[in-house]
Amino acid sequence: MITLDSVSFSYAGAAAPSLRDVSLSFEEGELVLVVGRTGSGKSTLLGTLNGLVPHFTGGHLSGEVRVAGVSTRHRPPRELANLVGVVGQDPLAGFVTDTVEEELAYGMEQLGVAPAVMRRRVEDTLDLLGIADLRRRPLRALSGGQQQRVAIASVLTTHPEVLVLDEPTSALDPTAAEEVLATLARLVHDLGKTIVVAEHRMERVVPFADRIAYVVGDGSVEVGEPAEILRRTPIAPPLVELGRLAGWDPLPLSVRDARRHPPPRFDALPTAPAPKRVDKPSNRGGGGGGGGLTARGVVVRYGARVAVRGVDLALSSGEVTALMGRNGSGKSSLLWALQGSGPRQGGSVDAAGADPRDLSRADARRRVGLVPQSASDLLYLESVAAECVAGDEDAGAATGTCRALLEDLTPGVDDALHPRDLSEGQKLALVLAVQLAAAPAVMLLDEPTRGLDYTGKEVLARMVSRLATDGHAVVVATHDVEFVATVADRVVVMAEGEIVSDGPTADVLTASPAFAPQVAKVLGPPWLTVAQVRDALTSEVSP
Amino acid sequence: MTTLSAYFLPRDLHPAAWWVWALGLATAASRTTNPWLLAVVIAVVCFVVVARRSDAPWAMAFRMYLWLAALVVVLRVGFRIVFGGGEGGTVLVTLPEIPLPAWAAGIRLFGAVSAESLLGGLYDGLRLATMIVCIGGANALANPKRLLAAMPSALYEVGTAVVVALSVFPQLAESVQRVRRARALRGNRAKGRKALRAIVIPVLEDALDRSLQLASSMDSRGYGRAGAATVQERLASGTLMVVGLIGVCVGVYNMLDGTTPRVLAGPALIAGIVVAMVGFTLAGRRVARTRYRPDRWRLAEVVTAFSGIAVAVVLLATSRVDPANLNPSLTTLSWPQLAWAPLCGVLVGLTPAWLTPPPVVGENETPLQETAA
Numbered sequence: 001m002i003t004l005d006s007v008s009f010s011y012a013g014a015a016a017p018s019l020r021d022v023s024l025s026f027e028e029g030e031l032v033l034v035v036g037r038t039g040s041g042k043s044t045l046l047g048t049l050n051g052l053v054p055h056f057t058g059g060h061l062s063g064e065v066r067v068a069g070v071s072t073r074h075r076p077p078r079e080l081a082n083l084v085g086v087v088g089q090d091p092l093a094g095f096v097t098d099t100v101e102e103e104l105a106y107g108m109e110q111l112g113v114a115p116a117v118m119r120r121r122v123e124d125t126l127d128l129l130g131i132a133d134l135r136r137r138p139l140r141a142l143s144g145g146q147q148q149r150v151a152i153a154s155v156l157t158t159h160p161e162v163l164v165l166d167e168p169t170s171a172l173d174p175t176a177a178e179e180v181l182a183t184l185a186r187l188v189h190d191l192g193k194t195i196v197v198a199e200h201r202m203e204r205v206v207p208f209a210d211r212i213a214y215v216v217g218d219g220s221v222e223v224g225e226p227a228e229i230l231r232r233t234p235i236a237p238p239l240v241e242l243g244r245l246a247g248w249d250p251l252p253l254s255v256r257d258a259r260r261h262p263p264p265r266f267d268a269l270p271t272a273p274a275p276k277r278v279d280k281p282s283n284r285g286g287g288g289g290g291g292g293l294t295a296r297g298v299v300v301r302y303g304a305r306v307a308v309r310g311v312d313l314a315l316s317s318g319e320v321t322a323l324m325g326r327n328g329s330g331k332s333s334l335l336w337a338l339q340g341s342g343p344r345q346g347g348s349v350d351a352a353g354a355d356p357r358d359l360s361r362a363d364a365r366r367r368v369g370l371v372p373q374s375a376s377d378l379l380y381l382e383s384v385a386a387e388c389v390a391g392d393e394d395a396g397a398a399t400g401t402c403r404a405l406l407e408d409l410t411p412g413v414d415d416a417l418h419p420r421d422l423s424e425g426q427k428l429a430l431v432l433a434v435q436l437a438a439a440p441a442v443m444l445l446d447e448p449t450r451g452l453d454y455t456g457k458e459v460l461a462r463m464v465s466r467l468a469t470d471g472h473a474v475v476v477a478t479h480d481v482e483f484v485a486t487v488a489d490r491v492v493v494m495a496e497g498e499i500v501s502d503g504p505t506a507d508v509l510t511a512s513p514a515f516a517p518q519v520a521k522v523l524g525p526p527w528l529t530v531a532q533v534r535d536a537l538t539s540e541v542s543p
Numbered sequence: 544m545t546t547l548s549a550y551f552l553p554r555d556l557h558p559a560a561w562w563v564w565a566l567g568l569a570t571a572a573s574r575t576t577n578p579w580l581l582a583v584v585i586a587v588v589c590f591v592v593v594a595r596r597s598d599a600p601w602a603m604a605f606r607m608y609l610w611l612a613a614l615v616v617v618l619r620v621g622f623r624i625v626f627g628g629g630e631g632g633t634v635l636v637t638l639p640e641i642p643l644p645a646w647a648a649g650i651r652l653f654g655a656v657s658a659e660s661l662l663g664g665l666y667d668g669l670r671l672a673t674m675i676v677c678i679g680g681a682n683a684l685a686n687p688k689r690l691l692a693a694m695p696s697a698l699y700e701v702g703t704a705v706v707v708a709l710s711v712f713p714q715l716a717e718s719v720q721r722v723r724r725a726r727a728l729r730g731n732r733a734k735g736r737k738a739l740r741a742i743v744i745p746v747l748e749d750a751l752d753r754s755l756q757l758a759s760s761m762d763s764r765g766y767g768r769a770g771a772a773t774v775q776e777r778l779a780s781g782t783l784m785v786v787g788l789i790g791v792c793v794g795v796y797n798m799l800d801g802t803t804p805r806v807l808a809g810p811a812l813i814a815g816i817v818v819a820m821v822g823f824t825l826a827g828r829r830v831a832r833t834r835y836r837p838d839r840w841r842l843a844e845v846v847t848a849f850s851g852i853a854v855a856v857v858l859l860a861t862s863r864v865d866p867a868n869l870n871p872s873l874t875t876l877s878w879p880q881l882a883w884a885p886l887c888g889v890l891v892g893l894t895p896a897w898l899t900p901p902p903v904v905g906e907n908e909t910p911l912q913e914t915a916a
Contacts, residue, residue, distance in 0.1 A: 056758075056759050078762050078765045081765030082765070085763075086760075088760060093752075096760070096764070097706065098706070108835065109834060110832060112831040115837075118835050119836065140710075154764075361732075370728050374725075377726075377745050380741045
């Protein structure tokens with residue numbers, strides 16, 4: 001169905017080619033999962049499949065890409081629209097019309113499909129993706145998951161031979177991502193289309209992937225059976241890491257696999273992991289005195305809608321608190337209210353003896369810092385160095401503070417780079433450094449894990465632990481259970497603006513299957529992370 | 544009986560039908576300054592809008608047009624007071640006149656205010672206000688995006704561009720708000736140009752990113768697939784369209800201005816429409832594109848459009864027979880008369896309130912909160 005014949009591609013002005021002599025072929029009806037680090041060339045590989053690379057992006061492509069026997073060499077993407085359907089990361093950015101039904105018809109209108117056929121296909125596709133009840137809704141009023149399902153539906157109506165999805169869930173929250181991935185699973189089983197998907201939530205796609213294409217990062221691409229490729233990729237879901245650790249063969253690809261065939265090596269595991277290191281905060285470098293924050297009866301409402309309903313929350317320094325709960329449960333509103341920038345209609349917040357709402361913005365951020373969901377909104381200059389200098393000025397800190405903090409968080413970021421050219425993880429580190437320059441005792445992070453791959457999350461986890469050992473009180477609002485299992489000391493779960501559960505990480509996470517990390521699902525509580533298992537195994541061997 | 548019930552099944556009328564109706568009423572309003580008639584026209588438009596609008600955002604904007612119309616009347620009358628309303632003999636009140644330097648000769652500030660000049664301002668303002676309300680009515684009743692979609696396929700590209708541009712504004716407003724909040728978090732106290740930059744740069748980056756993504760998405764979905772038109776064909780259809788549209792403009796202008804030769808009115812309008820149609824058909828023939836569920840022109844649309852045209856025709860006809868009644872005299876003050884013929888003519892404009900299918904409602908509700916596992 002798809003063949004790449006010694007394809008090389010380099011962007012104009014790039015030092016090294018993004019793809020180097022890639023030859024592969026994907027069969028009809030196959031689901032291929034494309035994996036690789038952020039920036040390794042996954043998107044480039046996917047772009048070659050419908051001619052966006054190089055017709056839209058520019059650059060030089062040699063070799064031959066054929067889709068269903070048609071070469072992309074002399075055909076721009078629009079001439080391949082009947083063969084390849086492409087779904088991008090941000091569904092809203094790709095919508096042309098403004099209601100669901102019109103969006104579904106758009107591609108067919110361009111191809112000149114007969115009106116009667118169009119009408120029929122729209123109805124069929126609405127049912128196939130379970131979005132018939134949304135048909136007349138404005139696209140902007142849909143939730144993220146619904147939008148992405150509409151985006152998938154809108155390329156399916158043209159009946160393409162190949163469906164290409166480039167990280168369809170990276171801009172979505174986990175609930176929405178689940179929705180989309182469930183839809184994808186359904187398409188694979190019901191339609192048998194050839195699907196090529198890049199996805200960083202690998203654990204959700206691996207169980208039904210036929211093959212994996214691993215984009216190494218040096219321009220080469222390795223294609224093989226999932227179990228075989230996953231054995232050596234640097235990025236892997238916790239389950240695969242656990243499997244590698246235990247020398248499991250074949251590698252378990254789903255929790256079900258793992259539970260059905262437990263490896264003998266885990267018999268040696270003790271009943272519980274060693275208690276977490278209790279190194280008391282040294283309070284070096286940390287914030288201005290006392291630390292911590294106490295909030296009582298916080299109420300946030302937008303008109304008639306109550307976002308936060310009288311929440312009491314105490315944060316102590318050196319502790320990492322994870323704030324969890326579905327979208328719209330009031331997490332962001334609570335964080336903004338604690339920082340003092342957001343609205344707050346009732347209750348009190350005490351950060352080191354003062355209410356941040358009553359202080360000037362500059363004073364408030366010396367007590368409570370917040371990194372918002374779209375962190376890059378804070379950046380507006382042309383280079384990392386300029387951002388750091390401006391960060392020092394804004395915070396009134398000594399020159400070089402921000403730069404030193406950045407070096408501390410992620411070493412080796414090039415000063416001259418434009419902030420837009422940084423990886424998501426580095427961008428986050430830069431924003432964090434800018435906020436930390438004001439030396440707040442409390443640091444709030446709103447959805448920092450969104451769009452990060454496993455490597456990015458590891459780096460973030462290190463940064464967060466670092467903040468805690470430095471004596472900051474840290475709050476991380478996130479949906480990512482695995483991340484919470486790694487970094488958090490305490491978990492607070494919110495629903496409908498109220499706190500529904502609050503306790504140590506191990507207790508809260510293992511209390512319900514929805515929140516249990518993969519390791520807990522396989523080994524049972526109180527095991528949470530691969531690192532715990534690794535530590536336990538090594539101490540077994542050498543006590 | 545079944546055909547009758549099918550006729551009244553809720554659906555959205557072809558947007559062009561509403562526009563023809565509204566423009567008919569506006570044309571009628573342009574031919575008279577009789578306050579009673581104008582008030583009746585406004586009442587007719589309001590009644591039909593209330594009876595047949597949907598609950599979409601554009602439908603709710605009708606109130607804004609009413610406010611705008613009221614403002615126009617107030618301004619017109621206000622100007623007459625400020626810039627001298629001395630014409631005519633019935634002076635109502637004499638305000639102290641502000642003496643102006645010699646170079647401003649001919650302009651008078653305040654002074655005597657006569658009833659004639661006030662009435663003149665009121666009639667004039669009311670006429671303009673009525674036309675604004677008519678346009679507002681069309682905007683409230685017809686989905687603007689469907690109107691763009693109903694354009695000839697030769698104008699399809701333009702229509703798409705307009706739709707895309709329209710959807711940019713709410714997005715821009717959203718990003719500006721987000722970035723401003725983020726700036727407060729950073730404690731950025733810069734003012735003036737620096738502050739502007741801290742907002743404008745992230746917002747523009749966002750907008751550029753989006754437009755690139757949109758362009759690539761449209762390209763991937765087949766937008767602009769090659770048509771088979773030669774340069775000559777394009778030139779011919781383009782010229783025809785432009786010439787035709789000029790003819791339409793000339794025709795419309797002369798229709799509304801009663802003083803110009805009649806041969807430049809109706810005939811020019813019709814000729815313009817024909818020429819433009821030929822151009823559109825020529826251009827449309829090379830487009831290999833189809834349309835999903837186009838709005839169709841059915842009996843209800845015909846009824847609506849004709850009721851608007853009828854109002855215009857009656858007023859144009861009576862303006863020849865009995866001009867005095869349509870434009871009350873300002874030299875001899877008298878209570879304006881209302882004749883039966885134009886009144887009945889205007890009331891024909893009410894028919895769409897009963898003789899059209901009701902709009903589809905209840906589909907613009909707020910999104911349901913997503914439920915999570």
